[in-house]
Every structure is written in C-alpha cells, then in structure tokens.
Amino acid sequence: MAALIPALQNFMPPLRPRDPEEHHRAATPLELLFDLVSVIAVASAAAGLHHGLSEGHALEATLTFGMAFFAIWWAWMNFTWFASAYDNDDTTYRLLTMVIMAGSLIMAEGIPSLFSATPDFTTVIIGYVLMRIAMVVLWLRAGCADTAHRKTAIAYAIGIALVQLYWVSFMLFQPLSSGISYGMWAIGVLLEISVPAIAESLTSSTPWHRHHIMERYGLLNIIVLGETLLAGTLALRETVEHFDIMLVHTALSALVIVFSLWWVYFLPEEHLPTRSLRRALIWGYGHFFIFASGAAIGAGFAALVDIITHHSEISVLAGDYAVAIPVAAYFLSLWMVRDRYICKGISIGVLPGFALLALLAPALGLGLEGVAGAAALAAIARSRLQAVPAGHSIPQNN
Known part of the structure; x- marks a missing residue:
C-alpha cells in the first residue's frame, strides 16, 4: 500500500492537513449535500x-434496523472526521466525495431487501464497499502530503481495504441463516470500529477540528430528529381523511418529544471539550445510539399512526413503547457521551431519571402523553440544572 504514495503524488495534487485551531470553521456546502444524501438512507432504514x-x-x-443504520452512520462518521482534518475542496476531493454519496444512494436502494423474509445484503454491501474504497483513496492522498500522520493515514487505508474484503466475502456466502448473518455482521462491526482506534494511536491524532466535529454531529442529529417530525405530519395528514383525537394527540406528542430531544442535546455545554483519543472515541462511537434512537422514535410514531388508523393489529401499548424505548435510549446515550463527564451533583441523574420515567409512563397508564411529558420535564430540568454555570470552564476529563 505504501508503494502507491509516489504514484499518487504524481497523479493528484497534495491533500494537506487543515489547522485544528482554525477560526470560524463551519460545515461546507459539500458536507451539507452529503448529509442530504445520507438522510435518504436513514429514511429507508426507518421505514423498514x-x-x-x-x-x-x-x-x-x-x-x-441496527445493522442498516450502522452502515449508514459508520460511512458518514468516517467521512466526517476525515473531512474535518483534510478537506481542501479541490476537484479530486469533490469527485471522491460524490462517489461516496453515490454509494450511499445505492445502499438506500438496497435497505428494503434487508427487511424481507429472506434478507439480501448484496445491494447494501455493494454501495457500502464503494463508499469505503473512495475513503481508501482519500486516506492515501492524505498520507502523501501529511508526513507527520503518514503512518496513521496508511493504517486507515490498509485497515479499511481489508475490512471491505470481509464484507465482500459476506456477500458471496449468501444466502445465510439469520443467526449466521447477525454473527458475521457483528464481526464486521468489530473490525470496522477497531480501524480508527488502531490507526489514531500510531501517531498523534489527525488534525480534526473540535468545533467543526461538534457542529457536524449536531447537524446530523437535527436531520435524524426530522424523522419524528415527518411521522407527526403523517398523523396530521390522516386526520384530514378521518378525524381521530388520538391522531391529534400523536402529532402534538411528536412535536413535544422532538423539541425536547433537541433542547437537551443543544445545551450550552460543549460535548467534546478535549482532543483526548479515548474521549473522542467514546463520544464519536456513542453517538451511534443517539442517532439510531432518534430515527427509531420516528418509526415508532409511524407505527402508532398505523395502529390508530387500524392498519396494524398490535396494541396501542406496544405502539407507545415503540416510542418510549428509543426516547429512553436517546437520554441514556446522551448521558453516556456527555453528561457523565461534565455533570456534577443532582444534574448527573437528570437524563437517566427521566429515561426511567419515560419507560414507566405507558405501563402506568399515562400513554404517549406521559412519554412526551417526561421528555419535556427532562428538557426543563436539565436546562435549569446546567452542568457548567455561566463564567465557569468545562471540565477537561479524559
């Protein structure tokens, strides 16, 4: 792999590292387009x-859903951290990014086949591997110019390429039983998440930009929460054809929940106050559960609309829990990546406490309104009990 470096230096302009302390660093139009493409795949997984x-x-x-969402999120995450460190916006960089987007669209097309009685992973893996091959080229480009992190860049390229061979073998061994498919997928996930941990430990961390990364994650969270707003709109649309007060309650609950989840995520405290590799991995990887939970809430609301309109035979209680469980998971995941590091005193128990309340609400007969009330109270309590008072610094725990 290292022998490709001289050839790439002659073929492509250098991809030099960005300044990790650059002022006013913000998401680029290309990154926003990348998010727009990714949300199509997220919507496909949520629909399934x-x-x-x-x-x-x-x-x-x-x-x-977890399998499909991991593929979407992992490809998005890897590109996002790379772009934070090396985005030079030249023609080659743009074209390779568009190749990754094309792979995401191919994945979105294949996701419905994962939810069939006999799952077919072919299209999803083809799209995913296409995205990851483009990332191999990007990392090799980075290794050409960034001599300080060349070992890391080459390790990323080799690691990503080897894991893609595993996914291709997974695809060729189809059809497989559900148990074997889940097991092989879990092995692939472990291989994927080990690549950044190994590569970033070889030299100092690649020059990703803290505020840029936090902004990028926040933007994807907004997109994911949009799935819940979409489900609330679906409930309102159904009321036009046959009015049902339960549909109105569902739509209002969707609004309260999505606003509350947005509120607790975008508090004044910084999510990632340190460049510690351990903290960055926990924060970066832990967001999988935040994003997946946010998308699952929208799916739960859509299922509730089916129940209310008699398009589903499952109980209303089951539908309430289809919302309550991911709401609780969202709060617990946010506590795991942020609050347990920065909160002190009573504030550290706010999100776990209201996660438990959200889970208890349907069983106590409070229904969906109880879940929405728990989410709203969590936002109020967490906002009033800010981890860092005005004028104080954020703890720099690893």
Whole structure:
C-alpha cells in the first residue's frame, strides 16, 4: 500500500492537513449535500423499522434496523472526521466525495431487501464497499502530503481495504441463516470500529477540528430528529381523511418529544471539550445510539399512526413503547457521551431519571402523553440544572 504514495503524488495534487485551531470553521456546502444524501438512507432504514413494528416483528425489525443504520452512520462518521482534518475542496476531493454519496444512494436502494423474509445484503454491501474504497483513496492522498500522520493515514487505508474484503466475502456466502448473518455482521462491526482506534494511536491524532466535529454531529442529529417530525405530519395528514383525537394527540406528542430531544442535546455545554483519543472515541462511537434512537422514535410514531388508523393489529401499548424505548435510549446515550463527564451533583441523574420515567409512563397508564411529558420535564430540568454555570470552564476529563 505504501508503494502507491509516489504514484499518487504524481497523479493528484497534495491533500494537506487543515489547522485544528482554525477560526470560524463551519460545515461546507459539500458536507451539507452529503448529509442530504445520507438522510435518504436513514429514511429507508426507518421505514423498514416502521413496517416491521406495525407487522408485529419488533425484535427482527430492530436488529435489521441496527445493522442498516450502522452502515449508514459508520460511512458518514468516517467521512466526517476525515473531512474535518483534510478537506481542501479541490476537484479530486469533490469527485471522491460524490462517489461516496453515490454509494450511499445505492445502499438506500438496497435497505428494503434487508427487511424481507429472506434478507439480501448484496445491494447494501455493494454501495457500502464503494463508499469505503473512495475513503481508501482519500486516506492515501492524505498520507502523501501529511508526513507527520503518514503512518496513521496508511493504517486507515490498509485497515479499511481489508475490512471491505470481509464484507465482500459476506456477500458471496449468501444466502445465510439469520443467526449466521447477525454473527458475521457483528464481526464486521468489530473490525470496522477497531480501524480508527488502531490507526489514531500510531501517531498523534489527525488534525480534526473540535468545533467543526461538534457542529457536524449536531447537524446530523437535527436531520435524524426530522424523522419524528415527518411521522407527526403523517398523523396530521390522516386526520384530514378521518378525524381521530388520538391522531391529534400523536402529532402534538411528536412535536413535544422532538423539541425536547433537541433542547437537551443543544445545551450550552460543549460535548467534546478535549482532543483526548479515548474521549473522542467514546463520544464519536456513542453517538451511534443517539442517532439510531432518534430515527427509531420516528418509526415508532409511524407505527402508532398505523395502529390508530387500524392498519396494524398490535396494541396501542406496544405502539407507545415503540416510542418510549428509543426516547429512553436517546437520554441514556446522551448521558453516556456527555453528561457523565461534565455533570456534577443532582444534574448527573437528570437524563437517566427521566429515561426511567419515560419507560414507566405507558405501563402506568399515562400513554404517549406521559412519554412526551417526561421528555419535556427532562428538557426543563436539565436546562435549569446546567452542568457548567455561566463564567465557569468545562471540565477537561479524559
């Protein structure tokens, strides 16, 4: 792999590292377009979960949703951290980014086949591997110019390429039983998440920009929460055809929940106050559960609309829990990546406490309104009990 460096230096202009302390660093139009493409794949995965929940196959649909969402999120995350360190916006960089976008669209096309009775991973893996091959080229470009992090860049390129061979073998071994498919997917996930941990430990961390990364994650969170707003709109649209007060309650609850989740995420405290590799990995990887939970909430609301309009045979209680469980998971995941590091005193228990309340609400007969109330109270309590008072610094814990 290292022998390709001289050839790339002659063929492409250098991809020099960005300044990690650059002022006013913000998301680029190309990154925003990348997010727009990614949301199509997210919507496809959420739709599969929605239909699985409505048909009474919650466990299978949730596992398949997790598999699909990981592929979408991991490709997005890897590109985002790379772009934070090396985005030079030249022609080659733009074209390779567009190749990654094309792979994401191919994945979105293949996601419905994962939710069928006999899952077919072919299209999803083809799209995913295409995205990752483009990342191999980008890392090799980075290794050409960034001599300080050349070992890291080459390690990324080699690691990503080897894992793609694993995914191709997974595809060629189809059809597989569900158990074997889940097991092989879990092995692939472990291989994927080990690549950054190994590569970044070889030299000092690549020059990613803290505020840029936090902005990029925040933008994707907004996009994911949009799935819940979409489900709320679906409930309102159904009221036009046949009015049902439960649909109105569902739409209002969707608004309250999405506003509350947005509020607790975008508090004044910085999510990532240190460049520690350990903290960055926990924060970066932990967001998988935040993003997946946010998308799952929208699927749960869509399933509730099916129940209310008699397009599903599952109970309303099951539909309430299709929302309550991911709401609780969202709060617990946010606590895991942020609050347990920066909160002191009573504030450290706010999100876990209201996660438990959201889970108890349907069982106590409070229904969806109880879940929405728990989310709203969590936003109020967490906002009033800010981890860092005005004028104080954020703890720099690793």
